[in-house]
Amino acid sequence: MLFHSPIFLFAFLPLTWVVFRVLAGRHCERLALGWLVAMSLVFYAYWNPVYVTLIVISIAVNFSIGTRIAPDDSRLGLRSRCWLLYAGLAFNLGLLGYFKYANFFLDSMRGITGWSYNLQHVILPLGISFFTFQKIAYLVDAYQGRTGKYTLLEYCFFVTFFPQLIAGPIVQHHQIIPQLERRETFRFRLLDVWVGLSIFAVGLFKKMVLADGSAVYVAPVFDAAAAGQGISAPDAWAGALAYTFQLYFDFSGYSDMAVGLARMFGFLLPINFNAPYRATSISEFWKRWHITLSRFLRNFLYIPLGGNRRGMLLRYRNLLVTMLLGGLWHGAGWTFLLWGGLHGIYLIINHAWDSVSSRWLPMAFVHSRPMRFLGWAVTFGCVVAAWVFFRAANWTAATEILHAMGGQTMASGLAFYITDVPWLWLIAMAVVAFGFPATHDYFWRYTPALDPPRRRSRFARMAWRPTFVHGAALGVLVFLIFRKYFVLQPTEFLYFNF
Amino acid sequence: MLRYVIGIVAGFTGAGVVWVGLFLASFGILDTHGDRTVTAWYQIKQEVAGTKSGAKKIVFVGGSNVLYGISAAEVEQAFGMPCLNFGTHAGLPFDYLLHRVKQVVSPGDILVISLEWEYLHRPLDDLNSVYTGCILGGEPRYFWRLPASQQLRICFSAPVSRLVLPLTISPEASAGVQNVYMDSVRGVHIDSWGDFMGNFPERRAKSELARLLGLTPHPCTLAEAEGHSDFWKVVRELRNWAKRKRVTVVFAAPALLDNPILTGADYRQIFAAGEKHYESLGIPVIARQNTNFYGESLMFDSVYHLNSAGREIRTKQLIEGLKPVVSRGSTPK
Numbered sequence: 166m167l168f169h170s171p172i173f174l175f176a177f178l179p180l181t182w183v184v185f186r187v188l189a190g191r192h193c194e195r196l197a198l199g200w201l202v203a204m205s206l207v208f209y210a211y212w213n214p215v216y217v218t219l220i221v222i223s224i225a226v227n228f229s230i231g232t233r234i235a236p237d238d239s240r241l242g243l244r245s246r247c248w249l250l251y252a253g254l255a256f257n258l259g260l261l262g263y264f265k266y267a268n269f270f271l272d273s274m275r276g277i278t279g280w281s282y283n284l285q286h287v288i289l290p291l292g293i294s295f296f297t298f299q300k301i302a303y304l305v306d307a308y309q310g311r312t313g314k315y316t317l318l319e320y321c322f323f324v325t326f327f328p329q330l331i332a333g334p335i336v337q338h339h340q341i342i343p344q345l346e347r348r349e350t351f352r353f354r355l356l357d358v359w360v361g362l363s364i365f366a367v368g369l370f371k372k373m374v375l376a377d378g379s380a381v382y383v384a385p386v387f388d389a390a391a392a393g394q395g396i397s398a399p400d401a402w403a404g405a406l407a408y409t410f411q412l413y414f415d416f417s418g419y420s421d422m423a424v425g426l427a428r429m430f431g432f433l434l435p436i437n438f439n440a441p442y443r444a445t446s447i448s449e450f451w452k453r454w455h456i457t458l459s460r461f462l463r464n465f466l467y468i469p470l471g472g473n474r475r476g477m478l479l480r481y482r483n484l485l486v487t488m489l490l491g492g493l494w495h496g497a498g499w500t501f502l503l504w505g506g507l508h509g510i511y512l513i514i515n516h517a518w519d520s521v522s523s524r525w526l527p528m529a530f531v532h533s534r535p536m537r538f539l540g541w542a543v544t545f546g547c548v549v550a551a552w553v554f555f556r557a558a559n560w561t562a563a564t565e566i567l568h569a570m571g572g573q574t575m576a577s578g579l580a581f582y583i584t585d586v587p588w589l590w591l592i593a594m595a596v597v598a599f600g601f602p603a604t605h606d607y608f609w610r611y612t613p614a615l616d617p618p619r620r621r622s623r624f625a626r627m628a629w630r631p632t633f634v635h636g637a638a639l640g641v642l643v644f645l646i647f648r649k650y651f652v653l654q655p656t657e658f659l660y661f662n663f
Numbered sequence: 664m665l666r667y668v669i670g671i672v673a674g675f676t677g678a679g680v681v682w683v684g685l686f687l688a689s690f691g692i693l694d695t696h697g698d699r700t701v702t703a704w705y706q707i708k709q710e711v712a713g714t715k716s717g718a719k720k721i722v723f724v725g726g727s728n729v730l731y732g733i734s735a736a737e738v739e740q741a742f743g744m745p746c747l748n749f750g751t752h753a754g755l756p757f758d759y760l761l762h763r764v765k766q767v768v769s770p771g772d773i774l775v776i777s778l779e780w781e782y783l784h785r786p787l788d789d790l791n792s793v794y795t796g797c798i799l800g801g802e803p804r805y806f807w808r809l810p811a812s813q814q815l816r817i818c819f820s821a822p823v824s825r826l827v828l829p830l831t832i833s834p835e836a837s838a839g840v841q842n843v844y845m846d847s848v849r850g851v852h853i854d855s856w857g858d859f860m861g862n863f864p865e866r867r868a869k870s871e872l873a874r875l876l877g878l879t880p881h882p883c884t885l886a887e888a889e890g891h892s893d894f895w896k897v898v899r900e901l902r903n904w905a906k907r908k909r910v911t912v913v914f915a916a917p918a919l920l921d922n923p924i925l926t927g928a929d930y931r932q933i934f935a936a937g938e939k940h941y942e943s944l945g946i947p948v949i950a951r952q953n954t955n956f957y958g959e960s961l962m963f964d965s966v967y968h969l970n971s972a973g974r975e976i977r978t979k980q981l982i983e984g985l986k987p988v989v990s991r992g993s994t995p996k
Contacts, residue, residue, distance in 0.1 A: 355664060589824075636670020643671065644678035648819035652790075 166211040168422045169369055171650075177208065178426070181327075185430060189351040197351060198322050201430070205327040209291070216290040219260070220325065226256055227300045228320045231307040246308060253304045261297045264290055269497030292331040294494055296324055298461050303338050305465060312338055319345050328426035332419055334437040335457040340615055341432070350431045359631055360611045361429030363639055367604050368421025370642045373649040376415035379594060382407035382587045383556070390562035401569035403587040408556045409549050410594040413442065416455070421604045424614050436614040440603040442548070445540035447511040448519075450548060462491050480516070485509035495555070500563060504554040511547050602627065685826040686818050690803040691834030693841055694825055698796030701752050703845045704730070705763055705801065708749055708857040710849075712767035715745035721985065722746075724764045725777040726753025728917035732969035733777070734978040735856035741982045742989050748857035753779040753967070754791045757897050759798065762805055770909040773988060775949070775981070776901075777915040779967055780882030783892045783937065788813050790820055799825070800837070862963040862970045882930075888937035895940065902944055913949045913988055914941040918977050920966040921956035949984030950977075 166173045181204045188197035210217045230253040234246040241249065274280055303323075306312050315323075315338065323341045324330075344350050386404025390396055396404075420437035427434045437456050444450035451459045470483040485506065492505015522531045530536060550567060557563035602624035605613050610628050629635050693699045712722075721738060723729050729750025739746035749764050757778065768774055795817050798805045806814060832840075854860050883892070905912045916934065919925055934952035941948055961973030969977060 359664065359667065631664050631667035633666045633670035633673070636667040636672075637674035637677070638670075640671040640674020640676070641678040642674075644675045644682070647675070648682070651816045651819035 166208050168365075168419070168426070169373055177204070180204075182429060186353055189431075190353060192351075194345075194348075194351050195318065198318055198345065201327075202318065202321045202325055205322075205325040205330055208327040209325070209330060212291050213288070219290055220296065223257070223260060223296070223300065224321055224324055227253060227304060227324075228317055230256075231304055231312065231320070234304070234308045235312055236308075236310040250304060250308045254301060257297050257301050257304075261293060264288075264293055266493075266497045273499075295333045295335055296330065298335050298458075298465075298494075299324060299337070302335075302461060302465060306338065313342065315342055326427070326432070328423040329434055332416075332423075333455075333457055334420055334423060334435050335461055336434060340435055344432055352431070354431070356611065356631070357431050358429055360608060360613065360629075361425045361427070363425070363629065363635075364428060364604060364608055364613055365422050365425030366639055366643055366646070367607070368418045368423075368425055369646050371414040371418030371421060373418075374642075374645050375594060375597065376411050376413075376418055377649070378590065379407045379411035379414065382590065383411055386566065387556055387558065387562065390565045391558040393561075393565075396566055396569040398569050398572050401566045403591065405549050405553050405566060405570060406591050407587065407594075409442075409552050410591070410598060412552065412555075413438070413598060414594075417604070424604075428613065433612070433615045435616050436603075436605045438603060439605070440598075442545060442598045443541070444544050445537045446519075447508065447515045447544055447547065450544055451508075451512070458491070458494075462487050466490060477520075481513045484512045484516070488512060500554045500557055500559065503560070503563075504551050507547075507551045507554065511551070682826065683818060685829060686821055688829035689821070689825055690799055690806075692828045692832055692837040693800035694796055694828055695792065697752075697793040698800050699841060699844050700848070701755070701793055701797050702801035702841065703848045704751050704853060705797075706841075706845055707849050707853045708747065708751075709767065711855055711857050712747055712749075714855075715747060716767075716769065718745055719771040719773075720745035720747060720769075721773045721775060721989070722749050722764060722768055723775045723777060723915075724749045724760055725917065726750060726755070726760075726779045726782075726967070727965075728753070728779055728967040728969075729777050730859045731862050731963055732918040732967075732974050732977050733981060734858050734974055736854065736858055737975070737978045738982055738985065739856060742985070744989070746856060748859075750777070750857075752793060753781065754793045755797065756785075756787060756789065756794065757782050757894060758787065759794065759805065761897070761901055762808075763802075765904070768908070768910055773911045773913065773985070774905065775913050775915050775985070776946075777917050777950075779917050780888075780934070780937065783883035783887040783894045785894075787893045787897065788816065790816060792822070795821065796825070862968065862974070883933060883937070885929075885933050885936055888933045888940065890940050890943075895944070898941070898944055898946070902946060911988060913947045913985075914938070915950035915981055915984065916948070916952035916955045917967055918955055918957055918969045918973065919952065920962055921958050922966075925966070926956055947988065949988060950980055954980065 166177060168174075181201070184200055185197050188194075188200055206217055206220070209220060230249055233241060234249050234253070236246070303312065303320075319342050320338075322345065323336070323338050326336075326341070329336055383404055386396060386400050387408070389400075417438040424434045424436070435457055439453040439456065441450055441454035444453050467483055467487040470486060471479055472483060473480040486509075488505045488509030489502060490505070492501045492503070492508070495501045495504070550570070553566050553570075554563045557566060606624045606628070608629045609625065610630065693702055721735070721742070721744060723733050723735060723738075723746075727750060729748060730752075731750075733748055733750065735746035735748035747767065749760075749767065751760070751763075764774065799817075799821075806817065809817070828837075852859060852861055886892075887894070901912060904910075916938065924930065931953060938948045938951055955977065957969060957973045957976070961969055961976065963970040963973075
């Protein structure tokens with residue numbers, strides 16, 4: 166069920182919300198929570214009922230392991246707890262490995278050795294990459310004694326709560342479950358509904374108008390490259406830039422919708438995007454892009470690998486390994502691995518430059534406006550180039566587009582690009598991505614999400630308030646969303662594939 | 664909070680009113696090269712039809728496979744009766760093609776439909792920029808004939824570039840530009856039979872042709888060809904209209920590139936099923952697909968577009984197919 170599908174908007178959401186509010190209003194908090202868990206499973210089952218079994222089994226296994234390995238009241242010794250933790254990790258990674266990587270592994274084996282083994286094509290369960298990471302984080306925290314005494318219902322809610330179930334933000338138990346213990350979470354506040362609905366509408370606008378609007382300029386270029394047709398330089402740039410904006414608005418739109426939906430029910434989710442294309446370095450980009458994933462990779466991969474504690478070379482190795490695995494997390498394919506590797510290399514260069522510049526160059530120069538602009542331009546260019554690998558069907562198509570972007574092409578324009586429309590559109594997208602406040606900046610007065618950036622935003626003065634002007638602005642966005650229902654069938658979110 | 668809600672309603676309504684207002688104000692204004700070209704073709708073909716009224720005539724209707732691939736001039740010469748090539752663009756819905764051709768067909772005429780196979784696959788209310796640009800700019804009357812649901816779709820799916828047109832050009836100025844454009848097309852691209860004049864083999868861009876021929880079309884499925892497509896509803900309506908108007912309707916398969924996929928068993932089965940369904944609806948088939956494949960040297964710039972050499976071959980075949988129909992001069996069963 167897609168957040169922007171009519172069945173979700175006009176049936177599932179109102180029903181779920183009304184019953185939740187009635188139950189919560191009568192102080193039946195447990196029942197209200199149970200209702201949300203049940204409806205979240207219905208939400209998941211709508212895509213493929215068979216895989217509800219998978220998520221239920223996974224919850225049961227992880228919860229029972231988690232409660233046994235917590236040091237506070239475990240009857241097990243350290244060694245047994247450790248083995249149980251490994252078993253839990255193996256279980257989660259095994260599920261992810263089978264469902265997400267089995268086909269990729271066998272195809273790669275076939276390509277390398279010629280060995281052929283016929284495995285029935287495995288369908289990737291929706292959101293498995295996201296909820297697997299949540300559970301791994303929970304197990305590790307439980308082992309380290311950082312979890313409370315959660316009930317099964319609380320744990321189920323933490324895993325299945327439908328706004329974040331399919332494509333994040335990747336929430337951690339300590340972000341969600343403590344909210345359940347506060348009575349005011351269940352209290353009805355009209356402001357929550359309006360703030361939630363408004364954030365949801367902004368997300369919907371990003372998805373349906375901005376992301377889907379960019380998509381029409383992406384597919385012709387990448388499809389042509391995959392079919393081995395020549396791409397002209399302007400087409401290649403238009404396609405790559407359009408995809409850069411499509412992916413951002415698609416995924417950040419989804420995250421906004423998730424945050425808005427949760428807020429309508431009185432819950433807060435962590436922010437996932439903080440205007441990433443304004444980053445002036447790659448390391449800053451990763452603090453702004455898919456923040457919950459970056460945090461997970463840092464806490465559960467980069468730091469356990471040694472982080473920056475064992476010298477420069479090992480730090481670079483850790484960065485590269487983390488980003489390679491981060492790339493593989495996004496998709497079982499060599500292009501994703503390349504994308505991750507490329508970002509790993511970017512980060513290594515970034516850190517190397519930081520250490521060189523901090524030693525040899527005056528700080529005033531490094532942080533001067535022209536240098537920051539240069540940093541932004543280089544960062545954005547590198548990110549765009551890496552997205553080409555992320556989107557391209559294969560290595561050949563990606564290099565074809567990158568060569569064309571570098572001017573190494575003899576091809577003339579595609580028929581789709583006989584007008585200047587893509588450029589006007591791309592300029593508009595750039596203005597929104599670079600010049601407009603991030604959603605949490607716009608709603609900062611009303612604490613839209615968990616962990617908002619502490620720095621006061623330069624957009625503070627135009628922040629959202631429930632006034633006529635902001636209502637009218639939202640009304641215009643809602644109209645633009647409304648008209649999209651006449652144009653397109655709802656399309657899936659890009660991150661559903663990952 | 665009430666002010667916020669009022670603001671939302673006001674913003675939504677205001678945006679809607681502005682949108683619809685600009686949309687209505689854009690009627691009669693042609694925008695893109697595609698709108699202008701297709702509208703100019705229709706305007707010229709309508710003029711040509713005017714010169715051929717009175718006598719019984721043969722009218723060819725379809726997408727660009729007709730425009731590029733049939734010589735109405737040669738058919739006219741062969742039968743000694745007026746002929747008109749009314750082929751334009753396959754992106755236009757069949758219902759719209761019929762709406763235009765019904766304006767030039769009279770009782771006793773022979774209507775040869777030669778439709779690209781994609782028509783069977785495409786939804787009847789499929790929108791594209793050339794179609795909407797054409798009807799809003801060149802034929803607003805047709806817009807008002809459409810069901811309300813389609814009118815709303817066309818209105819709300821109109822691109823912003825179309826909505827800002829009334830702010831930059833008036834319908835009168837647009838018509839003036841169109842007249843100039845039409846003069847540059849008349850006698851240069853379209854001749855006095857409605858035939859396309861510029862598809863000489865030596866004028867084709869070989870690299871572009873190779874690219875386009877490399878794209879394998881997915882015309883339709885077997886089920887759609889066998890009758891499970893809304894397209895056939897329009898064909899049935901045409902048959903009934905033709906009966907009432909005493910117009911003979913026949914089907915001629917479009918010209919197609921001779922490539923291994925299109926001539927393969929699967930596609931042949933689909934084409935044969937389509938032809939059979941035309942016949943089952945009482946529409947005779949005068950040229951079958953299996954005799955209408957052409958080598959690359961006879962194509963101009965796509966799998967459906969013949970060059971003038973290919974057109975000559977196809978037209979001869981059509982003349983043979985038309986002979987019994989012309990001599991019979993009968994209405995459909």
